[in-house]
Amino acid sequence: VRHLNPKPLCKKHKGFFVQLPELFLVSRKLLMALCDQKPHSLQSLCGVLAVDAKEILEQLDLLETQGAQIFQSGENVFRLGTNIEFIDESLIYALLDDCIKPLISRISIEWTVDSTSDFCIDYAKRNKDRVYVCIAEHQTRGRGRRGRDWISPLGENLYFSLFWPFGRDAPSMEGFSLSVATIVAEVLKTGFGFDGVRLKWPNDIYCANKKVGGILVDVTGDISGSFGVIIGIGINISMGSVLSKKISREWTDIFKETGKKISRNELAAKILNSLIPALYQYKTDGFLNYKNRWSEFALYLGEAVVMRQHSDIGYVGRFVGVSTRGELVLDVAGELMLF
Ligand code: BTN
Numbered sequence: 001v002r003h004l005n006p007k008p009l010c011k012k013h014k015g016f017f018v019q020l021p022e023l024f025l026v027s028r029k030l031l032m033a034l035c036d037q038k039p040h041s042l043q044s045l046c047g048v049l050a051v052d053a054k055e056i057l058e059q060l061d062l063l064e065t066q067g068a069q070i071f072q073s074g075e076n077v078f079r080l081g082t083n084i085e086f087i088d089e090s091l092i093y094a095l096l097d098d099c100i101k102p103l104i105s106r107i108s109i110e111w112t113v114d115s116t117s118d119f120c121i122d123y124a125k126r127n128k129d130r131v132y133v134c135i136a137e138h139q140t141r142g143r144g145r146r147g148r149d150w151i152s153p154l155g156e157n158l159y160f161s162l163f164w165p166f167g168r169d170a171p172s173m174e175g176f177s178l179s180v181a182t183i184v185a186e187v188l189k190t191g192f193g194f195d196g197v198r199l200k201w202p203n204d205i206y207c208a209n210k211k212v213g214g215i216l217v218d219v220t221g222d223i224s225g226s227f228g229v230i231i232g233i234g235i236n237i238s239m240g241s242v243l244s245k246k247i248s249r250e251w252t253d254i255f256k257e258t259g260k261k262i263s264r265n266e267l268a269a270k271i272l273n274s275l276i277p278a279l280y281q282y283k284t285d286g287f288l289n290y291k292n293r294w295s296e297f298a299l300y301l302g303e304a305v306v307m308r309q310h311s312d313i314g315y316v317g318r319f320v321g322v323s324t325r326g327e328l329v330l331d332v333a334g335e336l337m338l339f
Pocket of ligand 1: 115116117118139141142143145146148150159160204213214215216232235
């Protein structure tokens with residue numbers, strides 16, 4: 001970063017903002033009160049939160065539909081099934097490298113949003129030249145690639161989006177999402193000792209042949225004008241919620257694979273510390289800088305795979321690598337095909 005001489009994008013807004021509406025404050029306080037995982041009576045919760053029993057019961061219902069694991073033992077005694085480390089803006093800020101702090105104009109920590117990426121898209125409409133991050137405890141309409149849903153239970157995983165304004169001289173976006181996936185895989189491996197992390201072309205984060213995370217890239221503006229990207233990153237950290245039953249594909253989380261509950265705050269900060277310098281550099285280097293690094297994590301490399309084109313025509317071949325544009329190179333009976 002030191003060579004890049006980046007300019008702060010906004011001198012005024014260095015800090016973070018937490019603007020939780022009243023309703024979510026009750027939700028949040030209730031979850032915090034239950035965080036010790038000990039049984040709490042309805043009466044004691046009313047006392048701690050200074051609200052009536054009806055409101056506590058409504059909020060418990062709401063928390064449950066959002067994916068929190070709340071258990072009832074006996075009449076009106078409640079217990080949380082898992083320990084939650086809340087997303088904490090001051091902790092993320094403290095963990096950011098000093099050279100990164102002034103580059104981010106705002107980090108919004110939200111309790112519940114439709115999608116952190118949609119939140120960023122909205123922000124980008126009003127602030128075309130500012131770097132913006134949104135992290136949420138819960139998403140009601142988390143989006144995956146190919147129009148899929150991204151199931152996002154409360155407090156369990158990382159739901160993170162970053163708006164990066166490339167401005168007028170946008171780089172080629174070929175291989176961009178593979179580059180982001182490489183950075184996330186490197187952070188998980190070197191920053192958290194998650195040696196089992198793999199990448200499934202183009203940008204799925206895998207472990208033990210199951211999906212553990214994904215990258216979604218949206219674009220705003222156009223290449224000739226004020227072009228920007230919204231990078232959405234979802235990583236399963238520890239998913240015990242019943243909402244996980246809605247996931248149609250095989251999935252896993254970092255806790256299941258490593259036995260370690262990594263800090264979501266630390267993960268968010270480490271991703272920002274790696275991603276932001278990489279985005280500066282991307283205009284110069286593009287995917288070239290990532291081609292070999294991506295391949296180090298590649299799942300099924302050298303193996304026989306089936307690739308589908310136009311939904312149903314399948315090609316069987318050997319996955320020999322990725323091109324300089326991030327395409328998958330398949331060796332079909334000696335002939336190289338690009339996907
Ligand atoms: C995929 O399908 O692999 C991409 C998943 C991306 C999910 C993340 S969670 C944070 C951000 N907000 C969204 O709505 N989607 C992305």
